[in-house]
Amino acid sequence: MEKAPTRDFSQYRRFYQQLKPLWNKPKKRASTAAVFSLLATALFGWFAIKPTVQTILYLRREIKDKTEVNKQMEEKITHLIEAQAAYETVSGSLPVLDQADPSTPEAVDVVRQLRNLAGAAGASISAIQLQSVPIAATATPSGKATGESVAELTINAVLSGTYIVIRSFLDGILSMRRVLTMEVVNLNHETSIAQTMGDNLLKITLKFKAYYTGGN
Amino acid sequence: MQKEDRDILYVALFTFITVAIWILFELTKTTKTSTISPNMQKIIKPLSPTIDTETIGIIESKNVY
Secondary structure, eight states, rough: OOOOHHHHHHHHHHHHHHHHHOOOOOHHHHHHHHHHHHHHHHHHHIIIHHHHHHHHHHHHHHHHHHHHHHHHHHHHHHHHHHHHHHHHHGGHHHHHHHSSSSSOOOHHHHHHHHHHHHHHHOOEEEEEEEOOOOTTSOOOOOEEOSSSOOEEEEEEEEEOOHHHHHHHHHHHHHTBBBBBBEEEEEEEOOHHHHHHHOOOEEEEEEEEEEEETTOO | OHHHHHHHHHHHHHHHHHHHHHHHHHHHOOOOOOOOOHHHHHHHHOOOOOOOOOHHHHHHHHBBB
C-alpha cells in the first residue's frame, strides 16, 4: 500500500526527464506555446468572453427596443386621443354605418328594402331566394368570409317590368344605403305577356351579394 | 518543425478560428434579434386617428327603402 505512491512518483519523474530535453528545443517550445495559447484563447473566448459580450449586446439591444416601444406607445396614446375626439364628432352618424354594413346578416331587412324599391319603381319582384343565414344577432355567421371579418349573403330574385322601370330599380340599388353588389343580371324579353299587354316587358334574373361584418 | 507538431498547431488554429466564427455568429444573432415580444408588437402597431367623414357623408346621402 505504501509503495504504490513511490512507484507513481518514479514514473512521473521519468516522464519529466523525457520532457525536459524536448522543452529545451526552441522550436518545440514555440509550437507548444502557440498551440496552448490558441486553445486557451478559444476556451476563454467561448466560456468567458462570449457570455459577457453577449450580455452587453443583449442589454444594449433591449435598451434600444424599449426606447422604441416607449416612443411608439406615446405616439399611439396621442393617436388614440385624436381618434376619440374624431369618434365623438361622428358618433351621431354611426347608426348610418350600421345600416350600410350591419354586424348581422339582416336578411329580412334587405329583402324588405328590395321589395319596397321594386314597389317604388313599379316593378314586380318575385322568386326571391336567400342563402341560409342565422337570423339571431348572436349567432355565428354562416356566410362565406371574404376578408378579415366581412361576410356575404347571396340573394336571387326575378324582376319584371318595362325598360324604364327596371332601370329605375337598378338606379335605386345603386343609391341604396345597404351595400349590395350585383353579381349576375340576366335579361329576357317576356313575349307572351308583352303581346297581351301591348308593352315591351322585360324579365331580369338578378343575383345580389349583400355584405355584413360578421360580428368578429 | 516536425510534421506532428505542425498538425497539432493546425488543429489548434482551426479550433480557434471555428470558435471565433461561432462567437461572432452568436453575437451577431444577439444584436439582430428583437427583444420585443409578439404581444407587445401587436400593442404598439400604429393606429390612424382619422375617420373618413367623406365616405360617411356619401353613405348618409343614400336611401333606405
